[in-house]
Amino acid sequence: MRVWLPPVMLTVLLCALSAGMPALEPLFEWMQPDKQNVIYERESFLFLLQNHLMLVVISALVGTVAAVAGGIFATRPAGRDFLPLVSQIASIGQTFPPVAVLALAVPVLGFGEAPILVALILYGLLPILRNTLAGLEGVDATVRQAALGMGMSPFQVLLQVELPLAGRVILAGIRTSVTINIATAAIGSTIGARTLGDPVIAGLVNGNTAYVLQGAILIGMLALTVDSLFEAAERVWDRRFLPQTAG
């Protein structure tokens, strides 16, 4: 159970910081004595945190399903021919700046959460897909040959052999993707999505560094928390499927 201790502690710290930001008023006043308002109050930090996290989770779920499915398809005998195409699509998603996606998506989808979700999903695909491909390709060919030769169906080989063996690498890809997207989600605030980017944008517009700092600190904390959650999940995975390598 000890592996879950860091993420739990970070979660508590994150929630406490979001709820208790006003308590830090003297600190921010000392930093910026010339401003009347030093604590962002247009929306509660807890609400922004929740909404920010929701955007990341939804985009991660959709992105994971799409990327893992694409990766599995491209490594099957029937889909081999599509392997270059699939990796190209993912690479394009990664090279296309999320800001440009927003600019293109707003006229179609309107302001709010929808365009940023599209941008996050596209932006998060590549790391997951790359790792899915690497993980599946990395499964020892003799293991796959033995599994087939002993009478497993291709579907059983995928479910019982390939995915458990590739899962650790896929999980690492999801971790990278989610961490990147926690930071990227903040730009959603420019098109009316409610995220922890709100105080940052407001601070930039009003020249209020305290606002910027509050948003940035919470985004950073969120990234740390989620990352430690994945760290713990990876350890648990190791213990479950690769016990001989876990110390």
Next chain:
Amino acid sequence: MIELKNVTRRFGDAVAVDRINLTVETGEVCVLVGSSGCGKSTTLRMINQLLPHSEGQILVDGNDVTAMNPEQLRLNMGYVIQGTGLFPHWTVARNIAMVPQLLKWPRERIDERVHELLTLLDLDQATHANKYPQQLSGGQAQRVGVARALAANPNILLMDEPFGALDAITRENLQLEMLRIQSQLRKTTVFVTHDIDEALRLATRIAVMDQGRIIQHDTPENILRRPASVFVENLVGKQDRGLKLMSLHTVRDLMEAPPQPREPEPGADGLKEDDSLRVALSIMLWQNWSQVPVFNADGQETGTITRDRIIQEGA
């Protein structure tokens, strides 16, 4: 029984296996031997349809393999490969239980079978069952590979250079182990190797392959005595053919046996009934014995063998 009739396999324009005919009788060990690229592994993998054949017909117990569900076909064929192909995320016990699990045997029956196989392959339940493949030595891992192949008691065993990656001593141990197990179980076995000594030791009949064709299909003795071509002659080795022939027979074949076995004199040196004539001769030359007592597995003296007789009749 496995029958290959005019079977051909092409990879693009290249012909890997060229119209071969081969019959493996029930209970015999057929060893496919040849240099790499001769088509022996391809032949093996067509029997369980990991590679579909391009032309011809493959029959297993009279049924055409193309008409069968490939999974069903393979579940009834144990499959052992070089480098074992054990599942690294499963324990030894679970690896062995793989096919019974696919066949949905009840839990207790699987446990019982795993225990039985660990014992059969001389692996210790307590120390090995819960280990992972990476924690085993090469020889142990291949024992587990063989146990896994035997788990659901298949009629047929396909072995693709199973001992190729092992050191000489471990390989010999496993070969002896295999002879012992085969004498108990009598599986119809197709065994692929490039090692002619391994082939001579294990085979009921050997099929020598070259460039996708079977050059000669015969018993080890006939392969040695009457090689069909220069290629086969070179493969078996011209010079030590005599010694190789000796290694096909055991001391039991040439010893003088009194009607009743008797208890040996304490501390007497001797040979075992199962020692090959080659080993016997080697020991007798080294020790300068002209005659030596022979013991059976229980340590009783069952006869005597002379050096003259080995030299006259051994090869």
